[in-house]
Amino acid sequence: MRIAFVGGGHMTTSLVGGLLRRGTTAGSLRVSDPVPAQLERLARDFGVRGTGDNREAIADADLVVLAVKPQDMASAARGISRELCGRRRVVVSIAAGIRLADLARWIGEGIPTVRAMPNRPALIGAGITALYAGDGVSKDDRDAVDALMSAVGETVWLDQESQMDVVTAVSGSGPAYFFLLVEALESAGMAHGLPQETARRLAVATALGAGRMAAESGVAPAILREQVTSKGGTTAAALEVLEEKAVRAIFHHAVEAATRRSAQLAVEFGGK
Ligand SMILES: NC(=O)c1ccc[n+]([C@@H]2O[C@H](COP(=O)([O-])OP(=O)(O)OC[C@H]3O[C@@H](n4cnc5c(N)ncnc54)[C@H](OP(=O)(O)O)[C@@H]3O)[C@@H](O)[C@H]2O)c1
Structure with missing residues (x-):
């Protein structure tokens, strides 16, 4: 499973660290970020390849993690929509407050997408992430996303996206x-x-x-x-x-x- 992270900040750093500790190889991970210093840090600390080009990062990924700030999501998502309509892959958004319907408007309809809401202790591997799967997400997709977020703590699946607001308020x-x-x-x-x-x-x-x-x-x-x-x-x-x-x-x-x-x-x- 090849995983690409769009946005190389705190959350991506925690997820990459957690995945490597659990035996994922650095070669199966890619990160894109506009800040060269972020990419240099990820390469130095984890040996993960980085690029300033989001489209290049996701080109051969099976799982794409959108890990930019909520206010940067619309432009980041629109920027990779053409690549995403190629072959099938799963998209995970960890941005607080971004609804799947808005994401679908930006990346294109019909792409299996999971919304995740981690919390701050994920930064030390002690987080809890609530997950909600949109239409077209298979059991295997859910398992892959669950394994990803389990790298930084516990996971819990929701059956309604509207529950994300109260999850945000609680955890x-x-x-x-x-x-x-x-x-x-x-x-x-x-x-x-x-x-x-x-x-x-x-x-x-x-x-x-x-x-x-x-x-x-x-x-x-x-x-x-x-x-x-x-x-x-x-x-x-x-x-x-x-x-x-x-x-x-x-x-x-x-x-x-x-x-x-x-x-x-x-x-x-x-x-x-
Ligand atoms: N950290 C937490 O405790 C936490 C908890 C729950 C959810 N989340 C969610 O996780 C997401 C990431 O949070 P974070 O704390 O990791 O943020 P962060 O440290 O600010 O990392 C985001 C990174 O994405 C980069 N970026 C901005 N626009 C981009 C674009 N178009 N393409 C690629 N990269 C871009 C940013 O660069 P610049 O610095 O140049 O903008 C920054 O390096 C957020 O949406 C947040 O809501 C975070």
Whole structure:
């Protein structure tokens, strides 16, 4: 399977690194980017061939990954439409907020296309990517795209493209919510007498430990919470305040706002 990446930035770098660690050969990967320094870095770090010409990069690819910023997608996609209508190949767009219908207008109808929404921790191989397959995407195509995105973390398939907006609000923007939580815990620790370094280490390690338990224990988060909350104890005192301050409603509104913004951005980007 030959894979071409259009756009050689952060996400492509993570995907290339992840694929090579899983045994893909550098010779089966190509990257195009207008910035020579990006291509030199990818060649130096991974031995991957690069070019400034998107059409040349995708010429012999079986899988084409569109990894440019959403605002650059219309022109990048239009620029390779002629090559894409040649032989059959699968296109994956990882751009936030770009709908398959808009992509089809730019690259041409009838090309099997998958929309992917990774998140920031993909940069360290700990991401989660939501995927949605458009018409004409076969089981083999899905498996190939799943293997690609699994190189940087977990994958989950959606059955409706409209779910991408809420995915963006939950896992796309989600890392920022957890950073905020760590920040808040750190400053609360400092306000009550801990040195900053100690408060940060406690907050970060607690986030990591709780995240790993939620991921690895196979136990629902609500049960894990109950297991660490003894009646009349310290955790119960803190949780009572959080519930009183309506922390669940705050998250509900936050996700609602991000979902709405994602849908607005899709209209803005797609209108090009
Ligand atoms: N990074 C994340 O955490 C994350 C998470 C979820 C989704 N995504 C999505 O992944 C995509 C890539 O993100 P990124 O963080 O990797 O962006 P990035 O680091 O900015 O990389 C994009 C690269 O594409 C290049 N480029 C621009 N126009 C191009 C064109 N017409 N043809 C070929 N290359 C072109 C850019 O060059 P210039 O610098 O010269 O513009 C840049 O080097 C975005 O659409 C983003 O929505 C990213």
